[in-house]
Amino acid sequence: MAHVAPAETDEAPVLRLARTLLWGFARIFSVVLLLVVWEALSRSGKFTPYQLPAPSAVLERIWSDGVSGDLAINTALTLYRALVSFAICAVGGVLIGMAMTRSKIANWFFDPIISVGFPMPKIAFLPVVILWLGVYDVSKITIIVIDAIFPVIAATVIAIQNVEREFIWSARNMGATNREVLTQIVLPAAMPQIMTGLQVALPLTLIVAVVAEMLMGGYGLGGAMMTASRFANSTGVFAGIVEIAVIGYVMVKAMAMVRRRLLIWHQEANDPTTA
Numbered sequence: 001m002a003h004v005a006p007a008e009t010d011e012a013p014v015l016r017l018a019r020t021l022l023w024g025f026a027r028i029f030s031v032v033l034l035l036v037v038w039e040a041l042s043r044s045g046k047f048t049p050y051q052l053p054a055p056s057a058v059l060e061r062i063w064s065d066g067v068s069g070d071l072a073i074n075t076a077l078t079l080y081r082a083l084v085s086f087a088i089c090a091v092g093g094v095l096i097g098m099a100m101t102r103s104k105i106a107n108w109f110f111d112p113i114i115s116v117g118f119p120m121p122k123i124a125f126l127p128v129v130i131l132w133l134g135v136y137d138v139s140k141i142t143i144i145v146i147d148a149i150f151p152v153i154a155a156t157v158i159a160i161q162n163v164e165r166e167f168i169w170s171a172r173n174m175g176a177t178n179r180e181v182l183t184q185i186v187l188p189a190a191m192p193q194i195m196t197g198l199q200v201a202l203p204l205t206l207i208v209a210v211v212a213e214m215l216m217g218g219y220g221l222g223g224a225m226m227t228a229s230r231f232a233n234s235t236g237v238f239a240g241i242v243e244i245a246v247i248g249y250v251m252v253k254a255m256a257m258v259r260r261r262l263l264i265w266h267q268e269a270n271d272p273t274t275a
Contacts, residue, residue, distance in 0.1 A: 035055050038052070038054075038055050039054055039055050039056070042054040042055070049234065049235075050232065050234045051234070052234075053234050053235040053238055057235050058235055058238045058239050058242055059242075061235045061236060061238075061239040062239045062242060062243060065224075065239065070224065071243065073219060074219055074220050074221050074223070074224045075221060075243065075247065077219050077220045078206070078209050078210065078213065078220045078221045078222065078247075079247070080137075081137060081140050081141055081144060081205075081209045081212075081213075081220070082144065082205040082206045082209040082251075083205070084141055085141050085144035085145050085148060085205045085208075085209070086148065086198075086201060086202055086205045088141070088145050088149075089145055089148045089149040089152050089198075089201050089205065090152060090198055090201070092145070092149055092152075093149045093150075093151075093152025093153045093155075093156060093197070093201070094152060094156050094194060096110060096149075096153050096156075097152065097153045097154075097155070097156025097157045097159075097160065097194075098156060098160065098182075100153070100157050101156075101157055101160040101161060110153070114150060114153055114154060114157075117150060118150045118154060122143070122146045122147040122150075122208075123143070123147065123208065123211060125143060125146055126143050126212065126215060126216075129142050129143045129146075130216065135216040135217060135218065136218070139212075139216065140209065140212040140213065140216060143208060143212050144204075144205050144208045144209055144212065147204060147208045148201040148204040148205045148208060149201070151197045151200040151201050151204070152194075152197045152198060152200075152201050153197075154197065155193050155194055155196055155197020155198075155200070156190070156193075156194050156197060158193060159189075159190035159191075159192075159193030159194050159197075160186055160190045162190070162193070163185070163186050163189045163190055164189070167185050167189060168181055168185055168186070171184070171185050188265075191262065191263060192263055195259045195262065195263065198255070199252075199255050199256070199259065202251055202252070202255050203248055203251065203252060206244070206247065206248050206251060209222070210222035210225075210244055213226075214226045221240055221243055221244055221247075222240075224236070224240055225237050225240035225241070228240065
């Protein structure tokens with residue numbers, strides 16, 4: 001028995017490491033498979049390099065853009081537009097949603113706008129925004145906010161409406177003021193669903209930022225892709241797709257980490273997660 005115990009204790013970390021590595025590979029297996037198939041198809045001769053450049057060529061282009069500084073400039077501008085828009089959506093969307101649940105006048109004013117605007121493609125307002133504001137950062141941020149603020153407003157309204165009335169009544173019976181009820185009861189109880197709305201809005205800001213850059217021109221990842229397209233540079237276009245995918249993935253994962261930090265007190269923090 002004295003010889004078995006050390007063997008078991010030495011084996012446990014190895015098994016845990018192996019399990020972690022296998023699980024990590026399983027999570028990226030589909031991406032690895034996609035890259036392998038992409039490389040195979042690009043080298044099969046069925047597609048020209050213009051139609052489907054090899055992943056190795058795309059990675060070489062990304063490296064070249066990184067060394068030249070173009071990647072940093074374009075990424076910084078796209079993230080600036082997306083994150084500034086997200087901050088406006090987060091603050092404005094939550095405030096409007098709160099106002100709609102607390103004021104009949106605010107609800108009367110905003111509810112028809114939300115009902116009509118939510119399902120429609122807000123990118124249709126882009127020509128109007130260009131006519132009014134031009135093609136620079138203000139117009140790009142404006143169209144992003146118009147598109148991404150609706151999920152935040154809707155999530156905030158639904159979240160606050162779903163707060164159990166018993167909590168509010170109990171707080172009022174204990175002498176809590178309206179401000180204390182809002183900050184200590186309503187917002188904490190509504191926070192999980194509000195965070196869900198923010199998680200929907202964040203990738204939307206990146207998507208609309210790229211689309212706006214494509215249509216309005218200038219620097220940014222979307223603008224760089226359209227420039228490459230105009231010069232028939234297929235490798236540059238695919239490089240932009242990969243760059244946007246990686247940035248979007250990082251943003252979504254970062255938002256999931258923020259959610260877990262903010263909701264560490266909530267039951268979902270103890271639930272299994274793949275984020």
